[in-house]
Amino acid sequence: MDMKNAITTHLVIAVMRVFVFTFLCALMLLGLPASGLEIRSQISPWNHERPLRSATYYIILHTTEGPEEGSLRKIYTNGEAHFFVDTAGRVTRIIQEQRLALHAGRSMWDGRQNIDNFSVGIEVAGYYNRDITRAQEQSLKELLEVLQNRYKVPDEKVLTHSMVAYGTPNTWHKKSHRGRKRCGMLFAKESVRYRIGLDKKALFDPDVKSGRLVVGDPYLATVLYGKSDEQEKAAVRYTSSDANVISSSRSxxxxxxxxxxxxxxxxxxxxxxxxxxxxxxxxxxxxxxxxxxxSGQHGDDESGTIMEIGIDGDTAMDIAGEDYNKKTTVYFFPDGHVIQGDEMAESVFAVLPQKTRILVGYKYGGKVTAKRSAFDICGKAWHFPSTYYRLPDGSVVPGNRLNEGQIPKNTIVFFRN
Incomplete structure (x- = not known):
């Protein structure tokens, strides 16, 4: 009997081990944490459309910059993050974490562009210049621990949206620049990072250091990369009584x-x-x-910005800065012609007709044909809101408003550079 009991005991233990191992594997496949963190799911209707990421190098922290309920609705509707943390500390899954969520927009880190392709995005209900709740800090700390362990992401690569977002030239900046977003700024502060379990941070902007980008907002750069006392001093610019008043030093x-x-x-x-x-x-x-x-909720605008002569500036240089004559700047003329900047004579730029529309920082993908689909041209980005289609009738529409099988032949495709 003792031998039989011993064998039975060993069999039970073996079965339990197999069960536990299988259960943990199932959790991983479903994107569920093996810790005690509770995550509810409110999966976006875009989830099944989003491709799997090839790699995960970063975790990007965002602040919603708007009221909690409206922010969650927008993020869910557009599939703009993997996780959402509300003010009570509840964590909601929006996009399965192994899939791509559109949360970073035009972005770059250390020369790698389109950070959505390589990151998990977490939206935290709140504002870039205000502390979040203790409940949010605790939940975020637990969520980061799970994700960092799973994807082997070090503290230095847990970045804020404001660190990776960048802008193309505009009225105020003649070069591509960092500073397009302040989103998530508080998560760069040493005091906040400590409370959410992050001991280290990025010490400088590798794309500014390399010359790929310039600093668009020196105060923001100080908050992101300065020492603790420097961060606190620079952050006052965004909380002072005149923070929203135009002055000689504030546009x-x-x-x-x-x-x-x-x-x-x-x-x-x-x-x-x-x-x-x-x-x-x-x-x-x-x-x-x-x-x-x-007013309202202003999360990241995933669509590109089509600017117009006469509204956003009087000349090509007013709008596109030093990129005005590059192949990545596209001109849509009122008469229907579509021309890239490097194809135009210098004399034309000074006399662009009113209502000429301009896209900055885009690739010309060519035309859709019977043998060449939108997916063939730009891959998984074909239905992104940042991808534009110039239809044969002259209208320009974003990818998220089209069905691939219904895109007319001879439609021209433009997607982010």
Whole structure:
């Protein structure tokens, strides 16, 4: 009997080990943590459309910059993050973590572009210049521990959206620049990183150091990479009473970033007039003392920005800066012609007709044909909102508004560089 009991005991232990191993493997495949962290799922309708990532090198931390409920709805609807952490500390899965979520937009780190392809994105309900709740800190700490262990991501590669986002030339910046987003800025502060379990951080911007980008906002750069006391001092710029008031050292872009010309941004002039961002043309002459009111939720704009002569600037250089004559700058003329910057004579740039539209930082993919689909041209980016299609009728529409099988022949495809 003793021998039989011993054999039975060993068999039970062996079966239990197999069960536990199988259970843990199942958790990994489902993207569930093996820790005590509870994660509920609210899977975006875009989840099944998103391809699997080939690698995971980074974890990107975001702040929603808007009310919690509306932010979650937007992120869910558009599939803009893998996880969402609300103010009560509840963690919600939006996109399965092994799939691609569109959360970083135009981005680069150490020369590697389109960081969405290599990262897990976490949206935290809150604002870049305000502390999050203790419950959020604890949940974020646990979530980071799980993800860092799973993907072998060191502390230095847990980055903020503001660290990886960059902008193409515009009215204020003639070169591609860092500073397009302040999103997640607080997660660069040493005091906050300590509370969410991160002991180390990136000490400098590798793309600025290499000359690939320039600094668009020196105060932001100090918060992101400075020492603790330097960070706190620089961060005051974003919490002071005049943080949203235009001055000689604070432009509309400094305050609203790339949303500066949105209809959701209100400008209250010193004389009492109020204008929306899309109603203003002369940005360089904005009166000092104009108050900027940022309403609504402004997460990352995953679509590219199509700018227009006469609205966003009077000349090609006003809009595209030093990239005005590059092949990655595309001009849509009112008469229907589509021409890349390197194909145009210098004399043409100075006399561009009103309503000429411009895309900066895009590749010309060519035309869709019977033997060449949109997927053949730009792969998994074919249905991204940042991919544009110039249809045969002259209209320009983003990829997320099209079905691949219904894209007309001779449609021209443009996707992010």
């Amino acid at each position: 509309a872009w400094d305050i609203a970033r790339d949303n500066y010309k949105s209809r959701d941004i209100l400008y209250q002039f010193p004389d009492g007039r109020v204008r929306r961002g899309n109603e203003i043309k002369d940005w360089k002459r904005m009166p000092v003392g104009t108050k900027v009111v940022i």
